[in-house]
Amino acid sequence: MIPPLYLGDKLKKSISDLTGGFFASGFSGQYSADVLDVPGRFLSESDYDKLNQQSIELEQYYQEEIERQEFDEIFNR
């Protein structure tokens, strides 16, 4: 079984594949922007871990949403 590739690992692997083994050290991000200062912050190994954790939590969140809908739909069938 192929292990899941969470977001931090995905970002790391994408850039590593393109650069021949190096990772991004600076990060900037906004949902919507007209100006972006780059980098907004520097990336540490723990940031990549945090992104991975977000992936896991949000997957869980969406799974719970699906289950929650079952509760909400019982009286609306």
Added chain:
Amino acid sequence: MANPLIRYTFSIVITFVLLSLLRPDNSGSAQHQVEPVEPIDTTSLLSVGETWSDHLIRPSDEIPIDSYLAIYFRTSQPDTIVYRENVPKAVINYPWSDFQNINSDEFGGYWVGDFDFEEEEVRSFHISQGHAKSRILVNRRVIYEGSGSRVIPVKFTAGRHRIEIQYVNHWHTVDYSVKLLPQNLYDGPPPPNPTQSSTIWYAGIYESSNRNAEVTVRLKPAPTPIHLYLASYSAVTWNIEQTSEAELAGVYFSSYSPGTEVQFSAQAIPVQEISLPYIYSLEPNCSEHGAIVHCDTPPLFRR
């Protein structure tokens, strides 16, 4: 629904459904639909009898060369022009009624321009649109009509060609972009490979907040040449401000929607289009309400 718990859970589900609808799944990287493979030869197409120009263009209007006259109106009142302007690109991006008080879900746009070609050339229309419909005509011949995002190569003969773009929006935001770009625009020499000492920075956004979909990138000083990775969901124009304290070695960009471009304030640097996940936040925006966790974040973290 008198029970507050049922009412609350109902509202949460509605919020979730709305968020899912408002923000499309953006887990992917660049996935441009390129079709057809063969460039369209417009001379083989039949000319249409009528276009929007017959209703919207006045005899006194001058059709610009290599740019567009843009005319905006409400689709509920197509005979009343709300605003007109000359623009270099057929791009419009705004939420709700933030532009000329035109509600997004009744926005209509028409762009017309004459484009000169010194010799026969294939260029591609990079069309990016959401819940909307548009039609593109070259010399009164329809080369595209429909919804969704596309890249359509067209063969232009030497000489002047009239391009018309007709757009009807069906959503609470307007996010439309048509760029006519040379083929293989970013297939030039690749940027040099980074080394151990290179500076590697990443920047990601969902979309531009500018009406023309431009995003200015201001680079902070760096001790070594910068390899800059840019990622977006929407088609944007990255405008990179160059300074002597931030030397660029190469720029790489990724965009889910077709039509993203990179421009430089001074000297052009090698640019390469790649495939990257786009991330615009390191922190999730979630809150807990008793046993229920609500995340105001699109499902960008799904694989």
